[in-house]
Amino acid sequence: MNIIFWSLFLQNAEASDEEEEGRALMIKPGTSSAKEEKESEAFFKKVQEIHVGLQSLRRMVSELENKQKTVLGEALPVESLKKELQTLRDEIKTMASHIQKKLKSVEPKKGEDDGKYIPINARMQRTQHGVLSKEFVELMGYCNTIQAQYRDRNVERIQRQLKITGSNVSDEELDSMLESGQTDVFTQNILIDAQATRQALNEIESRHDEILKLERSIRDLHDMFQYLAMEVEAQGEMVNRVENNIKLSSNYVEKAKDNTEKAVTYQQKARKVQLLLLVDHFVFMIRTFKVLQQQHMMMKSSDCAFLNFKPRL
Missing domain, CATH: 1.20.5 (Single alpha-helices involved in coiled-coils or other helix-helix interfaces)
Structure with missing residues (x-):
């Protein structure tokens, strides 16, 4: 059933591709075998595992966003909350790495297109891989975005607290201080003559420590994100056509549903x-x-x- 659906669906998806002109999507005589059926079953099993992984990753990213908002809402977040946030970052990294390996395992082999005839299984697997990779990249891109926004908000808090201490630090100096990786650079040469100033310094150190952990997390995910983004960009046009066909198919289904309801009404009236x-x-x-x-x-x-x-x- 899946193979029949994809054969019809992908013919429409590839109809506008000039590079595919003159190429046929078909099963060559004598190529269907028990081995290929077994490989297809294994492929769909991995695809299902990737779907489950993406759902879990999406929940983690949503939880990360909520916890970051909670941390930003407190002047001095409790240590347990910061640990939970870091644990969640590590879990996202582990899950993302797991999904990347799964995507690599279902990636079509180079040279599967043997001239004029394209095996339907190869085309189906290539399309599935492209759609899943794009979904993964978009999710990781959103994860990077919310972490970058979280970093910027922490930097703003540091700048605000530095003003409270009476320290005039430019943006360039602040960037240099953040990149140095040393928390005590914020406290040296600053007179602590009031309790408010002490609290401001404590928040500065806390925010700086959080930024350092955040930047490590972003760096860890950067290479993975960049590789998959290049893969998706290479086959993005084909994936977009597939998504457009899915949307068109959904519209056709809705129209067919409406027409069916109208037909039933007309039949009842008749x-x-x-x-x-x-x-x-x-x-x-x-x-x-x-x-x-x-x-x-x-x-x-x-x-x-x-x-x-x-x-x-």
Whole structure:
């Protein structure tokens, strides 16, 4: 069933591709075998595992976003909350690495297109891999975006707290201080003459430590994201066509559903009309029968009168 669907679907998806002109999507005679069926089953099993992994990763990214908002809402986040945030980053990294390996295992081999004929399984696997890779890249891109925004918000908090301490630090100096990786650079040469200043310095150090952990997490995911982004870009046009066909198919299904509902309504109305016509016809037949019966009785009465008539002599 899956193979039939994809064969019809991908023919439409590739119809506008000039590079594919003259190439046929078909199963060559004699190529279907028990081995290929077993390989297809293994492929779809891995695809399902990737789907499950992407769902878990999406939940983790959503949880990461919520926890980051919680940390930003507190002047001095408790250590347990920061540990939970870091644990979640590590789990995202592990899950992303796991999904990347799964995607690599279902990646079509180079040279599977042997000239004019393209095996349907190869085309199907290439399309599945492209769609899943694009979904993964978009999810990781969103993850990087929210982490970058989180970093910027922490930097803003540091700048605000530095002003409270009376330290005039330019953006360039602040960037240099953040890149140095040393937390104590914020406290040296700053006089601590008030409790408010001490709290500001504590928040600066806390935010700086959080930024360092965040940047390590972003660096760890960067190479993975860059590789997959290049892969998706290489086959992005084909994937976009597939997604457009899916959307068009959904629209056709909705239209077909509406048309079916209208047809059912029209059919019900037609049945009512037929029933009314049948009743009218039946009433007409009864009335016609009564009229004919009356005429028959009248004719019979006139015949009897004629037979009983005796002329006077």
